[in-house]
Amino acid sequence: MLRNLQALENMIRDSIDLLGQHREDFPPDYLHWVEKTNRLSALGFYRDLAACTDIYNAFQSALNDFDLLVTPTPACPPTDNGDDGNTGTEHD
Numbered sequence: 001m002l003r004n005l006q007a008l009e010n011m012i013r014d015s016i017d018l019l020g021q022h023r024e025d026f027p028p029d030y031l032h033w034v035e036k037t038n039r040l041s042a043l044g045f046y047r048d049l050a051a052c053t054d055i056y057n058a059f060q061s062a063l064n065d066f067d068l069l070v071t072p073t074p075a076c077p078p079t080d081n082g083d084d085g086n087t088g089t090e091h092d
Helices: 002-013 018-025 028-038 042-063
Strands: none
Touching: 002 018, 002 028
């Protein structure tokens, strides 16, 4: 989401304000995450980054002894899309 917000900010620099001019065209879930990300502190960002690193390292450690991982595709049924353009309905 941070890269997405950075792209939107870069567009504003070029006089294209998608969120400002077309906010009603964005799904509510997307706008929820934009607002949540905009409120994220630097400390919160680094905590999230550390958690992602811990999760990645745990997966790497668990898979170190295997040369091949065979899984079904897809591993779960598809997520239903809402009539309003959102995928899923729950917010964090």
